[in-house]
Amino acid sequence: MGTILYKRLFEVRVLHDYFLSKQDLTSIYALNNNDKIDFLNNSINLDQYDIRKFLEIIPSISTLNILKNFQIRMVLLPSGFLVGVKVKPQLNGAGEEEYLPTMAITDALQLGFRLKIKKANFNAYTNLKIQEFTPAHYFFSNNNASGLKVFPSLSLPVSNFQAGKIYETGELAIVSGVLQEALEETSNAGASFWKPVTGSGFANEQDRVLLPKLFPYTASIAMASVEFTLKKPDSSEVKSITASNVQASQTLYLDFRQTIPAIGDESREIVDGHYLLEISSDISTATTSVYLSDELYQSADTGALVIETNGTDPAFRILNSNGTLITKKKADGTFIPHPVYEIRFKRRGTYWRYRSDSGKTLKTTTNTAHFLNEDGGNLITKDLRPLTYYSTFFEDPALPAIPRIHLPNPSVGPVKKEMKRFFSDLYVSPIKGLIDLV
Numbered sequence: 001m002g003t004i005l006y007k008r009l010f011e012v013r014v015l016h017d018y019f020l021s022k023q024d025l026t027s028i029y030a031l032n033n034n035d036k037i038d039f040l041n042n043s044i045n046l047d048q049y050d051i052r053k054f055l056e057i058i059p060s061i062s063t064l065n066i067l068k069n070f071q072i073r074m075v076l077l078p079s080g081f082l083v084g085v086k087v088k089p090q091l092n093g094a095g096e097e098e099y100l101p102t103m104a105i106t107d108a109l110q111l112g113f114r115l116k117i118k119k120a121n122f123n124a125y126t127n128l129k130i131q132e133f134t135p136a137h138y139f140f141s142n143n144n145a146s147g148l149k150v151f152p153s154l155s156l157p158v159s160n161f162q163a164g165k166i167y168e169t170g171e172l173a174i175v176s177g178v179l180q181e182a183l184e185e186t187s188n189a190g191a192s193f194w195k196p197v198t199g200s201g202f203a204n205e206q207d208r209v210l211l212p213k214l215f216p217y218t219a220s221i222a223m224a225s226v227e228f229t230l231k232k233p234d235s236s237e238v239k240s241i242t243a244s245n246v247q248a249s250q251t252l253y254l255d256f257r258q259t260i261p262a263i264g265d266e267s268r269e270i271v272d273g274h275y276l277l278e279i280s281s282d283i284s285t286a287t288t289s290v291y292l293s294d295e296l297y298q299s300a301d302t303g304a305l306v307i308e309t310n311g312t313d314p315a316f317r318i319l320n321s322n323g324t325l326i327t328k329k330k331a332d333g334t335f336i337p338h339p340v341y342e343i344r345f346k347r348r349g350t351y352w353r354y355r356s357d358s359g360k361t362l363k364t365t366t367n368t369a370h371f372l373n374e375d376g377g378n379l380i381t382k383d384l385r386p387l388t389y390y391s392t393f394f395e396d397p398a399l400p401a402i403p404r405i406h407l408p409n410p411s412v413g414p415v416k417k418e419m420k421r422f423f424s425d426l427y428v429s430p431i432k433g434l435i436d437l438v
Contacts, residue, residue, distance in 0.1 A: 006073065006084040007099045007325055008338035010142075010307060010318045012154075013080040014051045017199075018125045018347040019043070019389045027386075029199025029344065040079060048390070050078040054119050057081050057305075060112040060295050067111075070103045080343075083111070083307075087325065097329035104323060108310040110272075112296050115303045121412045122302070125387045127170050127181070127346040129205055130415065134217075138203055138303030139210035139291045140343050143274070144313040145233065151315040152342045153201025154305070161189050169422040170349050170384070172197065172204050181349065183384050185420035195384060202346045209290050210304055212297040213257040213270060222248045226281040230256050233274055256292060272296070305343070316341075349384040350424040352410055354435065357427040361438040368394075368434050370402050379435065380423075387412070387424065405434060 020028035020043055028036050043049040059067065059074060067074060071086035087099035115138070123130065128138075140154035148157050161173045167182040173194075174180070180194040217228070223246045230238040239259050243252055258267040272293040279286050296304040311317045318326060318339055327338040354372070356362050361377035371394045372379040388409060395404035410424035417423075430437050 005087055005089065005099075007087045007327055009072065009083045009085045009325060010338055011077075011080065011082045011340045012305065012307075012343065013040075013152075013340060014055060014057075014343045014345070015040070015079075016051070016126070016345040016347070018345075018387060019049050021347065021386070021388050021390075021392075023390070023392050024395065025386060025388065025392055027199060027347070029202075029346075044078045051080060052076060052078065054117065054122060056114075056116040056118060058114040058116060060114065062295060063111045063113065066109055070101065070105060070109070072111075081113075085325070090324075095331035098320075098322075098324040099328065100324050105309055105319060106323065108308065110309075111307045112293070113305045113307075114296060114298055114301050115305060116298070116301045124415055125348050125389075125412050127172070127348045128203065128302075129168060129171060129208075130417075131168055132208075134208075135211065135215055135299075136208045136290070137210040137297060137301060138207045139306070140203070140207060140303065141291075141306045141308065142311055142316040142318070142339075142341060143306070143308050144311065144316045145274075147313070149313075149316070150201060152340055154341050154343055155201050155203050156206040158202065158204045159206055163187075163189075169417075169420070172202065172346075181384070183421075185417075197346075199344070199346070201342065202344050207303070209288075210297055211290050211292055212294050213292050214253060214255045216251045217254050218251045219246045219248060221283065222246065223281040223283060226279065228254055229278040229280070230270070231276040231278060233276065235276065238270060238275065257294075307341075347386045347388065348415070348422075349386045350410070350415060350422045351383075352381040352385050353423045353425050354379040354407070355425055355427050356437070357429055362428075362430075363436050363438050365434055365436055367403065367405055368407070370396065370399070371405070371407075377438075407431070407434060 015028060017027040017029055020040065028039055031039060057076065073084050075082045086102045088102055089097050089099055092098050142154060158172045158174055158179055161175045164187060166185060166187050167173060168185050169182055171182050172179065175189055175194050179197045179200065181197050183193055183195055186193040225244050226246055228241045232238060239256055241254055256270050258269055261267045272295065275290050275292060277288050277290045307318065309319055320326060328336050330336065354362060355378050362379050363374055364372050364379060371382060373382055391409055393404045393406045396402050408426055408428060410426045415422045415424065428435060
């Protein structure tokens with residue numbers, strides 16, 4: 001009986017620094033690659049990180065058929081999931097052992113996976129935009145036709161600051177050439193409204209492009225006329241929809257399920273994939289990227305992931321041009337590993353507000369006055385502070401003479417918006433040397 005050999009085709013890691021951060025608030029994204037992997041593995045071994053507790057990764061129906069037909073297997077992991085394929089080894093001219101799928105992958109296949117959040121509080125501790133004005137979900141892919149993605153992240157880069165746009169607390173933008181997060185709701189690019197962020201490749205608003213083929217569009221202003229034109233990435237037109245006398249806040253339903261046939265022709269189904277949506281009105285014209293899929297878009301999900309077999313960017317490919325796997329055994333016995341992609345979620349930052357659990361007025365001490373402001377009987381952190389699952393301490397690296405202190409972490413509850421800021425409330429009793437009563 002012959003040996004059955006499976007090799008790793010690719011892996012996807014889902015990282016979240018709400019769970020993957022140190023007591024001094026150092027995020028996994030601030031570590032070099034070796035230290036990052038060590039920290040991740042250690043967290044998994046200590047049962048401190050397992051994405052299966054908060055996220056479901058669900059193959060689409062068509063993907064399940066592909067897995068079966070091409071002898072591909074998917075394995076869920078605490079850090080994400082792994083996909084392997086049945087292979088037969090062969091030697092190339094350089095004496096390297098390559099791996100060719102037993103069922104040759106000659107067509108352009110797309111493996112699609114729905115991302116469904118298990119816990120309702122995910123958005124409370126994840127730095128994703130709270131005020132959403134479109135039904136679009138997050139979409140991640142190894143397709144890098146734009147050339148903008150940086151391996152191993154499957155996210156598009158954060159966009160530059162846009163004049164006139166209102167950013168909510170924590171929202172990301174490139175400001176003055178630096179990745180930063182807004183300290184409060186703002187349309188101002190001034191330095192006092194932003195805070196530099198360590199890391200890169202985070203899930204962000206640029207990734208929110210997944211839509212069903214029939215979806216609502218709500219007009220922000222009145223328009224005498226507006227035309228919605230769906231185009232392929234090469235800008236060739238697929239379908240156009242027009243509307244007249246559109247009122248502000250009016251909702252239109254855009255139907256891109258089938259093309260509009262010419263006289264004598266039949267309509268055709270519009271296939272899943274990347275498109276450009278041009279919105280042209282009597283006032284302005286704008287174009288946005290969308291990914292349309294009724295199979296992958298589910299209203300209860302947060303997004304989806306698609307891995308393509310025919311990508312053109314070498315860094316993101318899962319197969320070599322000759323159809324063999326990226327992983328191979330070199331002549332010296334060492335291995336070139338399979339591609340490992342990442343989806344990077346960033347923890348949310350809020351202002352921590354300590355309230356008296358007995359309705360009294362709280363005040364700082366000499367130990368906490370450097371970190372907290374007194375405000376209407378409450379104590380509020382002076383800076384936007386990231387939420388973390390595990391306990392942290394307060395310290396100021398710029399002032400080592402000020403001792404670090406421990407204060408309670410907020411539990412993950414609803415984020416409260418007040419005075420253009422997001423707050424996390426904690427109800428506490430006096431803490432000797434740290435929090436006093438008036």
